[in-house]
């Protein structure tokens with residue numbers, strides 16, 4: 001944030017300077033009126049009129065140019081805000097979301113947009129113009145104290161009206177936004193289950209629920225729009241009335257020979273200028289408040305990112321894994337998911353993690369990759385805590401196939417190349433290692449096949465095999481596969497088993513979470529988990545023998 005301010009400060013200084021000049025030049029039309037009525041008309045001097053006209057026109061042209069520069073400067077400010085904040089914010093939001101998908105804290109990206117919006121909006125220039133309102137009021141006061149007091153009252157009245165409007169409409173608008181979002185989100189999220197809605201004939205029930213939500217929104221909308229229409233009309237009326245009353249007051253002063261006609265007209269022009277920025281600031285009030293809240297959240301987020309500091313680049317790992325007294329508790333939950341897990345794998349060793357549902361296998365897989373951070377203890381890759389390893393540096397050394405496969409919209413090749421520059425040789429090599437090359441070349445456009453949003457144009461089995469190729473892209477030293485065979489057919493299972501033995505012979509440390517025995521034959525060690533604890537861990541043959549002995553004993557007992 002400090003860096004951002006260092007960049008913004010000089011530009012804001014220029015913006016202030018331009019605003020100063022523009023507001024100074026705004027005095028020109030009022031002076032022109034004053035001079036025309038008080039000097040040109042009484043003296044019938046056409047030369048003076050010409051000089052005044054030329055001078056005022058010149059001032060207006062300069063003002064136009066300055067206004068243009070001021071707007072261009074705002075665009076530069078907006079882009080700078082985005083450029084400076086977006087990279088850190090996106091990285092931190094991705095990290096937070098990966099760690100706690102439902103814990104919120106994803107508004108950072110929207111906050112950058114809100115801040116950029118403020119810097120490019122008229123609300124910002126209004127902030128620079130608003131301090132001039134008292135100067136215009138003083139100028140009116142200097143013309144005549146009574147006119148000055150009238151102008152102060154007029155500005156105060158407009159301010160009060162705008163404030164009242166904001167107060168009265170704020171709650172209704174916030175409720176409207178929230179409920180409107182809820183109604184559309186409800187339908188959108190239900191549409192993800194469109195197959196179920198269609199198959200079970202549930203669409204009319206969804207419609208009924210959506211209508212109930214929508215009715216609430218419509219009722220709120222009606223009351224909010226009634227209020228805002230009323231206030232808009234009232235504001236217009238008050239504005240006109242103020243102008244009329246000020247002219248009337250001016251005319252009275254002229255008639256009673258306390259002021260000149262020029263003063264009367266000039267003060268009307270000045271009053272218009274005094275009211276405008278005040279109205280604009282109040283009109284942009286919601287945006288300013290939202291931008292301030294966004295700024296505070298971003299400051300917190302940037303501080304969080306700053307705490308990590310610049311992490312030193314580390315050499316590529318060999319693949320030794322040490323899980324050290326590892327426990328994990330989800331945010332907001334009292335009960336740990338994992339309790340004091342400890343194990344070690346030498347570089348190139350493979351491990352199968354097995355156990356009943358909800359034993360904590362996927363949680364352990366996420367902790368192994370460093371996507372989640374341990375509550376206590378650590379997972380160390382070559383002695384370095386994976387949760388602290390800079391993700392950009394660690395990513396290429398890690399291969400990960402999560403339980404719920406997510407492909408990105410793009411081609412098969414782009415997905416395998418992890419969204420980076422497609423290196424055809426490396427992409428094919430990864431597909432060959434994953435034994436997915438033949439399946440991919442059999443697709444409509446081979447490696448150039450578009451997978452669609454979330455990879456939905458492919459079957460779940462095809463997605464899983466492409467995800468495996470993505471995991472094996474480059475030269476990963478640690479590969480974590482979370483149920484990589486859940487959607488595979490017989491041929492897919494064989495291809496996966498071959499890929500896993502290939503990894504073993506290439507010396508890649510591999511961890512496979514699985515329910516099926518087909519892969520267990522290809523691993524060095526087995527970890528049996530139950531209720532978040534290690535039930536058994538050791539060489540595959542020993543653990544298998546022990547499990548067989550135990551199941552035989554159970555059968556004998558039952559018999």
Ligand SMILES: Nc1ncnc2c1ncn2[C@@H]1O[C@H](COP(=O)(O)OP(=O)(O)OP(=O)(O)O)[C@@H](O)[C@H]1O
Pocket residue numbers: 330331333337355356357358359360361362363364403
């Ligand atoms: N984000 C989360 N917040 C709270 N609890 C969670 C979260 N993720 C998982 N859990 C809980 O942790 C426990 C272990 O879940 P996990 O997915 O690790 O089990 P698993 O052994 O992989 O199960 P399965 O074999 O069914 O995939 C479950 O009881 C689950 O409810």
